[in-house]
Amino acid sequence: MIEFALGIIVGVLFMALVDDKIKIRKAKLSEKAREPTEQEIRNAERAAREYMNFMTYDGTTQDEIK
Numbered sequence: 001m002i003e004f005a006l007g008i009i010v011g012v013l014f015m016a017l018v019d020d021k022i023k024i025r026k027a028k029l030s031e032k033a034r035e036p037t038e039q040e041i042r043n044a045e046r047a048a049r050e051y052m053n054f055m056t057y058d059g060t061t062q063d064e065i066k
Contacts, residue, residue, distance in 0.1 A: 036044070
């Protein structure tokens with residue numbers, strides 16, 4: 001039981017020391033999300049169509065995705 005409590009204490013202390021260096025809890029909120037470009041939108045839609053074709057494939061020939 002003492003080993004368990006000691007492990008918890010060491011873990012908390014270690015996390016307090018490491019937290020400042022790796023900045024787990026400090027996220028950059030100043031960066032704003034950008035709008036996707038037209039090409040990125042087309043690529044995402046094409047990938048969604050390809051995935052849908054893959055998941056619904058039953059062995060028959062399919063139309064080519066443009």
